[in-house]
Amino acid sequence: MPGLVHVTTTINGNQTDFLCEPRQSLLECLRDVVGMTGSKEGCNDGNCGACTVNLNGRIVTSCLVLGVEAQGAEVNTIEGVASAEGLHPIQQSFLENAALQCGICTPGFIVAAKALLEAEPDADEARIRHWLAGNLCRCTGYDKIVRAVIDAGERMRA
Amino acid sequence: MTTANQVLSEVEFEVVGTRPVRPDGVDKVTGRAQYGADLDLTGMLQARVLRSPHAHARIRSIDTSQAEALDGVRAVVTAADLPLAALSREDLGNDYNRFKFLSDNFLASDKALYRGHAVAAVAADNAHIAEAALSLISVDYEVLEPVIDVRAAMQDGAPLLHDDLIHTSAMGEVSDKPSNVASYMKFEKGDTAAGFANSDVIVEREFTTASVHQGYIEPHNATAHWRADGQINVWCSTQGAFVVRANTADVLRVDVSNVRVTPMEIGGGFGGKVTFYLEPVAALLSRKAGAPVQLLMTRTEVFEGSGPAPGSWMRVKMGANSAGKITAAEIELAFEAGAYPGSPVMQGATCAFACYELENGTIEGYDVVVNKPKTAAYRAPGSPQAAFGVEQVVDEVCQKLGVDPVEFRLNNAVTEGSRKVEGPVFQKIGLVECLEAARNHEHYRTPLAGPNRGRGIAAGFWMNRGFHSSVNMTVNPDGTVNLIEGSVDIGGSRASIAQQAAETLGISYEEIKPQVVDTDSIGFTMVTGGSRTTFATGWAAILAAEDVKSQMVERAASIWDVPAEEVEYDDGVIRHKSEELSFTFKDLARQLYTTGGGITGTASLDPTGEGNSFGVHLVDVEVDPETGKTEILRYTAIQDAGKAVHPSYVEGQIQGGAVQGIGWALNEEYYFSDNGQMMNSSFLDYRMPTSLDLPMIDTVIVEVANPGHPYGVRGVGEVPIVPPLAAVANAVGHATDQRLTNLPITPGSILEATL
Numbered sequence: 001m002p003g004l005v006h007v008t009t010t011i012n013g014n015q016t017d018f019l020c021e022p023r024q025s026l027l028e029c030l031r032d033v034v035g036m037t038g039s040k041e042g043c044n045d046g047n048c049g050a051c052t053v054n055l056n057g058r059i060v061t062s063c064l065v066l067g068v069e070a071q072g073a074e075v076n077t078i079e080g081v082a083s084a085e086g087l088h089p090i091q092q093s094f095l096e097n098a099a100l101q102c103g104i105c106t107p108g109f110i111v112a113a114k115a116l117l118e119a120e121p122d123a124d125e126a127r128i129r130h131w132l133a134g135n136l137c138r139c140t141g142y143d144k145i146v147r148a149v150i151d152a153g154e155r156m157r158a
Numbered sequence: 159m160t161t162a163n164q165v166l167s168e169v170e171f172e173v174v175g176t177r178p179v180r181p182d183g184v185d186k187v188t189g190r191a192q193y194g195a196d197l198d199l200t201g202m203l204q205a206r207v208l209r210s211p212h213a214h215a216r217i218r219s220i221d222t223s224q225a226e227a228l229d230g231v232r233a234v235v236t237a238a239d240l241p242l243a244a245l246s247r248e249d250l251g252n253d254y255n256r257f258k259f260l261s262d263n264f265l266a267s268d269k270a271l272y273r274g275h276a277v278a279a280v281a282a283d284n285a286h287i288a289e290a291a292l293s294l295i296s297v298d299y300e301v302l303e304p305v306i307d308v309r310a311a312m313q314d315g316a317p318l319l320h321d322d323l324i325h326t327s328a329m330g331e332v333s334d335k336p337s338n339v340a341s342y343m344k345f346e347k348g349d350t351a352a353g354f355a356n357s358d359v360i361v362e363r364e365f366t367t368a369s370v371h372q373g374y375i376e377p378h379n380a381t382a383h384w385r386a387d388g389q390i391n392v393w394c395s396t397q398g399a400f401v402v403r404a405n406t407a408d409v410l411r412v413d414v415s416n417v418r419v420t421p422m423e424i425g426g427g428f429g430g431k432v433t434f435y436l437e438p439v440a441a442l443l444s445r446k447a448g449a450p451v452q453l454l455m456t457r458t459e460v461f462e463g464s465g466p467a468p469g470s471w472m473r474v475k476m477g478a479n480s481a482g483k484i485t486a487a488e489i490e491l492a493f494e495a496g497a498y499p500g501s502p503v504m505q506g507a508t509c510a511f512a513c514y515e516l517e518n519g520t521i522e523g524y525d526v527v528v529n530k531p532k533t534a535a536y537r538a539p540g541s542p543q544a545a546f547g548v549e550q551v552v553d554e555v556c557q558k559l560g561v562d563p564v565e566f567r568l569n570n571a572v573t574e575g576s577r578k579v580e581g582p583v584f585q586k587i588g589l590v591e592c593l594e595a596a597r598n599h600e601h602y603r604t605p606l607a608g609p610n611r612g613r614g615i616a617a618g619f620w621m622n623r624g625f626h627s628s629v630n631m632t633v634n635p636d637g638t639v640n641l642i643e644g645s646v647d648i649g650g651s652r653a654s655i656a657q658q659a660a661e662t663l664g665i666s667y668e669e670i671k672p673q674v675v676d677t678d679s680i681g682f683t684m685v686t687g688g689s690r691t692t693f694a695t696g697w698a699a700i701l702a703a704e705d706v707k708s709q710m711v712e713r714a715a716s717i718w719d720v721p722a723e724e725v726e727y728d729d730g731v732i733r734h735k736s737e738e739l740s741f742t743f744k745d746l747a748r749q750l751y752t753t754g755g756g757i758t759g760t761a762s763l764d765p766t767g768e769g770n771s772f773g774v775h776l777v778d779v780e781v782d783p784e785t786g787k788t789e790i791l792r793y794t795a796i797q798d799a800g801k802a803v804h805p806s807y808v809e810g811q812i813q814g815g816a817v818q819g820i821g822w823a824l825n826e827e828y829y830f831s832d833n834g835q836m837m838n839s840s841f842l843d844y845r846m847p848t849s850l851d852l853p854m855i856d857t858v859i860v861e862v863a864n865p866g867h868p869y870g871v872r873g874v875g876e877v878p879i880v881p882p883l884a885a886v887a888n889a890v891g892h893a894t895d896q897r898l899t900n901l902p903i904t905p906g907s908i909l910e911a912t913l
Contacts, residue, residue, distance in 0.1 A: 038189020
């Protein structure tokens with residue numbers, strides 16, 4: 001049985017300490033150790049994007065990052081997207097555009113889309129489709145998701 | 159909304175037909191919605207399942223002692239722990255096969271029938287320990303030759319999956335000889351031979367389709383706690399909590415009242431979560447360990463151990479005369495059931511020619527077991543495969559006759575009163591309206607220019623389902639209404655059901671508060687599937703609302719001391735005929751507790767009258783002649799929704815179904831080695847469409863009201879996956895001048911056909 005490692009990290013702006021086994025993924029640490037279950041496991045091999053989080057300014061599939069790699073890092077998850085002021089424009093846009101059906105892929109899409117729109121709020125359809133190709137959705141056929149992200153970009157530019 | 163999505167409405171309502179935000183939306187965009195894997199109970203253990211590495215093997219013995227001895231392991235179970243092990247063939251009598259098949263698919267007893275078949279399970283302090291323990295279980299297998307192709311399994315001398323258990327039943331006769339063919343069916347109408355004799359053109363072709371997976375992003379999961387007092391509590395991802403309750407009780411031989419199933423939020427199902435795999439195993443582990451047990455599938459387990467849609471073989475023959483009328487048609491369908499009988503070949507058979515007015519037709523179907531996972535429902539089960547064959551043959555008939563494929567379909571379309579080959583007569587349906595919408599659509603009226611491009615069109619049918627639903631509605635003192643339902647919300651049905659309740663009560667959508675509850679807390683409700691939820695549970699909500707209305711009328715009458723007959727409920731206002739006395743819904747709600755108590759309306763019903771659905775899809779493709787890659791240039795899906803309760807979610811169903819169909823057509827397949835190993839059991843290798851593979855999916859909602867529903871609603875979820883396989887194949891056919899008759903139509907298969 002491997003020993004536990006003490007990790008000090010920042011999650012959604014808050015310093016967070018947790019103990020994990022070296023073999024545990026960041027996704028597992030977030031869900032099972034820290035208790036933040038907003039990031040979802042769809043495949044555990046980096047192909048579905050449901051566990052997407054932002055690590056030091058880049059989106060990653062947290063199932064392919066070890067928990068110990070979060071030491072000293074800035075981790076931003078779906079739980080940090082809304083604020084006390086309310087939903088983020090991307091979240092509002094997903095709701096109003098009916099861009100989710102079952103909702104299991106939604107956290108990953110929102111975290112990924114937020115990273116894109118913060119850098120490129122005027123991203124067009126082709127750019128959005130390219131950026132989101134790492135996130136699988138089986139319900140919507142992507143149409144309403146892409147429209148919601150275009151709409152969110154307009155809201156963020158306004 | 160953009161003009162990319164059109165709604166052709168005939169009737170407008172106040173709330174039905176609007177596009178409100180779904181009640182569960184905020185939780186789902188903030189990561190707070192509770193899916194099965196998000197559940198954490200005090201002292202909960204994690205479990206893993208050991209699965210057969212062989213597609214076909216006899217299990218001689220299983221030794222779990224080493225696994226049990228591992229630190230942190232709390233329980234190990236095998237089929238020996240299931241009640242079946244203690245029951246003889248005589249005990250079970252006529253129920254033996256059914257019960258053995260049910261039980262064995264949870265944990266194999268004497269034989270493993272597919273790679274991925276569960277043979278043992280371990281509960282431990284965490285998932286890593288449980289996984290380590292799996293490798294300490296030793297199973298002595300006698301490896302047998304597998305049979306994974308439907309036609310091979312039908313041959314004399316093919317390896318038998320069930321030794322002597324299956325004898326082909328055909329038209330009431332049961333064969334003496336053991337077989338892999340579980341059943342044979344045949345339907346006939348008119349004189350098919352004479353019809354072919356009267357035709358001017360005949361097209362006959364064979365088709366195959368590969369096994370494909372439903373592909374929900376959330377893996378199967380179940381958490382169970384077998385309490386010391388015998389009560390079993392289950393939390394899981396399912397399309398039907400009452401089905402889980404019934405089957406868990408059945409396979410564990412306990413009373414249904416001892417099982418309470420709480421449906422968690424569900425991360426996709428598409429029919430694949432009507433079936434279930436984990437709940438009784440988690441319960442057995444929990445009983446042994448004395449603690450709650452959570453069992454989560456990995457993605458590979460989802461592919462290898464949960465239901466694909468059947469691979470199939472079909473032969474389709476159609477004749478037509480020079481006037482453009484079909485004179486006869488016949489189809490033979492052989493569907494892979496997987497390891498146990500029960501493929502949707504019957505549905506494939508009854509959908510095959512449903513779009514066509516057929517004087518003379520013959521339909522034959524075979525349900526065949528093969529060494530693959532037991533197939534599960536997948537969106538309009540059976541119909542897409544049948545349409546892949548039939549709609550391509552129709553397209554080829556049109557080519558031979560030199561007629562427009564929309565005009566030909568209009569010329570032969572079924573309408574109210576048409577009789578299907580197997581007997582039923584259509585009520586009011588909207589196929590003609592869908593075809594007319596296609597003909598009038600800008601997409602169809604714009605010629606497709608450019609080399610290596612082709613346009614495909616196909617129609618599709620699904621019958622839809624009614625089945626049982628229950629709703630309770632309680633009026634709150636502030637005038638809002640709590641709506642309690644048993645239908646799991648897989649894509650916005652809390653909204654579509656609340657809208658129907660609000661419409662009936664004449665109050666606003668926001669004043670209805672829907673909740674999906676467990677099996678102890680609502681009346682019997684069948685699965686969220688069969689395109690039935692917005693229809694049947696919506697109807698339950700309408701009836702529960704009518705019950706609330708009549709109780710509100712009685713209460714007002716009692717407050718005013720007038721006969722109830724003199725009071726009427728008018729669009730959210732309760733009024734005495736004198737017109738001097740009236741309450742708004744909110745006014746009366748405020749007084750309920752002081753004037754005789756609260757009001758709860760209830761309804762539990764099993765509605766018939768579900769309207770059938772038709773869809774027509776148009777697709778333009780471009781095929782790269784050097785690589786064989788097919789690009790979807792433009793896609794338009796047209797469908798009769800009866801009345802779209804929430805048009806955005808109807809569009810979402812249409813778009814999602816169309817894209818699943820595009821994946822089925824072009825990419826997706828279970829790729830098997832000769833010994834029955836699935837070689838592509840990850841999302842990297844089982845390639846589902848991504849956002850980059852697709853254009854926008856334009857929709858047209860046609861509304862031909864279903865006379866069998868108060869607001870004209872028809873189910874919408876399933877029919878959109880029926881046309882795309884053939885529509886894409888027809889488009890590729892026109893782009894390449896080759897008929898592609900085997901799915902998937904990969905770049906390799908296109909190059910093979912064209913080079």
